[in-house]
Amino acid sequence: MCRPDHFTVVYRINPWMDPQMPTDTSLAVRQWETLYQTYLDLGFDVHLIDPIEGLPDMVYAANGGFVIDNIAYGASFTFVERQPEGPAYMRWFRAAGFDVREPANVNEGEGDFLLVGDVILAGTGFRSASNSHEELAEISGRDVVTLNLVNPSFYHLDTAIAVLDDTNIAFLPSAFDEAGNAKLHELFPDAIIATEEDAAVLGLNSYSDGYNVVIASRAKDFERQLRERGYNPIGVDLSELLRGGGGVKCCTLELRS
Numbered sequence: 030m031c032r033p034d035h036f037t038v039v040y041r042i043n044p045w046m047d048p049q050m051p052t053d054t055s056l057a058v059r060q061w062e063t064l065y066q067t068y069l070d071l072g073f074d075v076h077l078i079d080p081i082e083g084l085p086d087m088v089y090a091a092n093g094g095f096v097i098d099n100i101a102y103g104a105s106f107t108f109v110e111r112q113p114e115g116p117a118y119m120r121w122f123r124a125a126g127f128d129v130r131e132p133a134n135v136n137e138g139e140g141d142f143l144l145v146g147d148v149i150l151a152g153t154g155f156r157s158a159s160n161s162h163e164e165l166a167e168i169s170g171r172d173v174v175t176l177n178l179v180n181p182s183f184y185h186l187d188t189a190i191a192v193l194d195d196t197n198i199a200f201l202p203s204a205f206d207e208a209g210n211a212k213l214h215e216l217f218p219d220a221i222i223a224t225e226e227d228a229a230v231l232g233l234n235s236y237s238d239g240y241n242v243v244i245a246s247r248a249k250d251f252e253r254q255l256r257e258r259g260y261n262p263i264g265v266d267l268s269e270l271l272r273g274g275g276g277v278k279c280c281t282l283e284l285r286s
């Protein structure tokens with residue numbers, strides 16, 4: 030995770046961002062601290078990367094890479110504003126002992142790559158290029174399933190899919206094209222179908238350990254759906270970070286050694 034000490038919205042690279050709207054960095058930090066504490070209370074081993082001034086989106090650590098089997102596939106950002114984050118995260122991975130693979134293709138890490146069991150779901154359409162899907166398949170030795178995102182408000186895969194455990198997900202059908210919907214229904218016949226209302230507060234942008242699911246506290250339908258399926262939803266309010274177009278999952282990068 031990356032503390033949002035330098036968080037603000039000064040450019041617009043997704044529809045959630047409005048540089049005219051004032052942001053409250055100290056509120057963002059307080060809300061982020063709640064998420065951090067929630068993870069610590071769940072017993073997670075949380076590592077922090079130092080925030081860099083001038084990189085206001087660095088708080089969205091999910092985009093810093095994709096880590097599997099101690100291999101860290103680096104990020105290569107779409108927009109120039111975030112490009113320095115790629116090398117910054119790779120430096121961190123290297124120092125932490127991960128086997129870093131420099132990316133040849135544009136990709137935004139766990140924003141667009143989600144591991145479900147042994148399969149990687151991979152988004153494209155707004156950020157990560159589809160050739161990065163092939164690159165990751167080669168590096169990880171996993172099957173990578175390409176999904177086309179079609180709604181600019183759900184520009185990263187982790188805004189439209191929540192991984193719940195090794196076999197199930199929740200997703201927002203309208204964020205995908207017909208082929209994507211068909212694939213998701215085939216792979217996950219029991220998937221939770223999210224409501225548009227919950228998706229509109231980035232409710233799907235959540236982190237699950239297989240039982241505890243940390244979600245946006247405003248995603249009330251999702252909370253109920255999770256409870257009905259035997260999960261334990263834990264709501265956290267990250268309203269200030271939503272102004273940058275990110276939520277719980279965006280602030281979280283999983284380190285799989």
Ligand code: ARG
Pocket residue numbers: 042043046086089091092111139140141185187188273274275276278279280
């Ligand atoms: N402002 C950031 C961007 O547009 C938000 C990134 C959100 N991260 C995520 N994993 N969805 O790139």
